[in-house]
Amino acid sequence: MKNIVILISGSGSNMAAIVRAAEQGRWAERLNARVAAVLSNRADAQGLVFAQEHGIPTAVLDHKAFPSREAFDAALMAEIDQQAPDLVVLAGFMRILTPGFVAHYAGRLINIHPSLLPAFPGLNTHQRALDAGCRFAGATVHQVTAELDHGQIxxxxxxxxxxxxxxxxxxxxxxxxxxxxxPRAVAAWISDFSQSVA
Known part of the structure; x- marks a missing residue:
């Protein structure tokens, strides 16, 4: 079984969309894949409740309890690695990850960003698109690299x-x-991964 670990910081609406797609699309049967755990850096993240209601194990690591970004990321990696993850999915996880963390999951760490990358990396994407007079906006699923919002689309x-x-x-x-x-991008990644290791 291929394990997907999802990281959230808040409502987890993208995580919920992925969980619903996995249930409705019978990923366990069709893709031999499952959402193995949902982790958050905030104990009050509403998405944790949704995950628990769907029988998915959850864990909380409060980043404020660690002396440095590196110490938090090391503890987070240890928690994630308990699930033997094939794919780590950032779904509104509001932390800038250290290069060591990104390197550890290179090629199996993805994120969604609310702009048409490479336009408007970082924060306040919608207001920046409006201020620039754009006619279109959008969202991008991308591989995570050490450079913020710059991985393969x-x-x-x-x-x-x-x-x-x-x-x-x-x-x-x-x-x-x-x-x-x-959810479509996650399913496609799992499917492509399965074919590449077959």
Whole structure:
């Protein structure tokens, strides 16, 4: 069984979309894959409740309890590695990861970013797209590398920017697309991985 570990910091809506897709698409039977665990750096992350309700093991590592970013990432790696992960999925995990962490999971660490990369890496993507006068925005699933929001693009969704859009209205439309492309990209990654090691 191929193990997927998902990291969240908040509501975990993308994690929930992946879990639902795994259930409805019968990933365990079709892809020999499962969401093995959901981890968070915040004990109050609402997504933990969803994961528990779906029978998925959860764990919390509070980054504030560690003396450095490196110490937190080392503890997080130890927690993740208990699941023997084939894929680590960042789903609203609001931490910049150390180069050592990224290197440890090189080629099996993916993220979703709320812009059409390479445009607007980093934060405040929707407001920046509006301020730049863009006609389109969107979301990107990408491999994680040591350079923020710069890894190989795995999937994208394009959303038109409408007259009168605010960062909030644009964010909501982009998020609905994230919930569609992220589960598809995870399933495609697992399927491609299975073929490459077959």
């Amino acid at each position: 795995l999937a994208q969704a394009v959303v038109p920017i409408l007259p009168g859009d605010t960062a909030a209205t644009l964010s909501a439309r982009v998020l609905s697309q994230e919930h569609q492309i992220y």
